[in-house]
Amino acid sequence: MTSVLRFDDVSLHRGTTQILSHVDWHVDEGQHWVLVGPNGAGKTTISRIAAARLFPSAGAVDILGERLGRVDVAELRPRIGLASAALAGRVLGGETALSVVLSASYGSIGVWREEYDDFDVERARALLTALDAGHLAERTWANLSSGERKRIELARALMPDPELLILDEPASGLDLAGREQLLAALAEILAAPGAPSMLLVTHHLEEIPVGFTHGLALRGGRTVAAGPLDAVLTGEVVTATFGLPLEITKDRGRYTARGA
Numbered sequence: 144m145t146s147v148l149r150f151d152d153v154s155l156h157r158g159t160t161q162i163l164s165h166v167d168w169h170v171d172e173g174q175h176w177v178l179v180g181p182n183g184a185g186k187t188t189i190s191r192i193a194a195a196r197l198f199p200s201a202g203a204v205d206i207l208g209e210r211l212g213r214v215d216v217a218e219l220r221p222r223i224g225l226a227s228a229a230l231a232g233r234v235l236g237g238e239t240a241l242s243v244v245l246s247a248s249y250g251s252i253g254v255w256r257e258e259y260d261d262f263d264v265e266r267a268r269a270l271l272t273a274l275d276a277g278h279l280a281e282r283t284w285a286n287l288s289s290g291e292r293k294r295i296e297l298a299r300a301l302m303p304d305p306e307l308l309i310l311d312e313p314a315s316g317l318d319l320a321g322r323e324q325l326l327a328a329l330a331e332i333l334a335a336p337g338a339p340s341m342l343l344v345t346h347h348l349e350e351i352p353v354g355f356t357h358g359l360a361l362r363g364g365r366t367v368a369a370g371p372l373d374a375v376l377t378g379e380v381v382t383a384t385f386g387l388p389l390e391i392t393k394d395r396g397r398y399t400a401r402g403a
């Protein structure tokens with residue numbers, strides 16, 4: 144099986160703060176992982192390392208067969224799609240939705256001096272249409288709702304046809320209809336032939352789309368459990384992860400958590 148990600152004994156600290164401690168994590172092709180854990184568990188930190196945006200203090204990280212620290216990240220990053228609030232926060236309000244998506248091919252934000260060929264423009268429009276956002280192509284970022292922006296962010300992350308797609312809380316801030324539409328779109332992308340391996344960061348089990356296969360539960364920068372999703376999203380593991388007695392139910396591929 145081809146390895147997509149490999150974390151071996153990965154730790155990260157900033158000053159005296161230990162953010163990640165001895166994380167071992169292996170993602171193989173064909174797997175789609177959910178990273179769950181409470182606020183401050185280290186989910187975003189792990190996803191930024193997996194996206195080659197951050198280097199660990201100790202341990203080894205292999206991304207798409209390349210060792211972080213030895214590979215030129217400028218060559219690696221275009222193979223990874225990343226949608227996160229941090230990235231979205233860097234978009235200038237005057238950019239159109241289309242230019243936010245298009246500029247992903249160049250790893251930049253917004254159309255600057257690059258020239259795009261017709262193929263890129265067609266692909267960007269097709270992605271927006273597939274995410275039910277075709278009508279938003281010419282709208283400026285400042286005038287989009289948070290739900291509309293989430294769909295543009297996802298189209299942008301998909302634009303370079305990534306081998307690995309990392310979504311950091313893609314459904315946060317969405318209303319119920321927006322969340323359900325986004326989850327349906329993600330389930331569809333995931334089920335399509337040749338879909339990229341996906342990592343989804345969330346603290347809400349209700350925001351996990353159908354089709355995810357594995358889970359990594361984190362608390363305080365340490366692994367609580369890692370493995371097939373049904374083995375990780377149990378009452379016992381989720382209770383230990385969030386530090387509160389919780390019951391989990393699963394219905395037609397979706398999970399719900401409530402206080403026990």
Ligand SMILES: Nc1ncnc2c1ncn2[C@@H]1O[C@H](COP(=O)(O)OP(=O)(O)OP(=O)(O)O)[C@@H](O)[C@H]1O
Pocket residue numbers: 157160162180181182183184185186187188189346
């Ligand atoms: N540069 C830094 N210096 C000190 N502490 C940091 C730094 N970056 C992150 N942290 C801390 O590391 C911990 C993990 O942060 P991270 O953003 O990865 O958590 P998270 O699980 O994604 O949380 P949330 O669900 O709230 O987004 C937090 O306690 C955070 O305050």
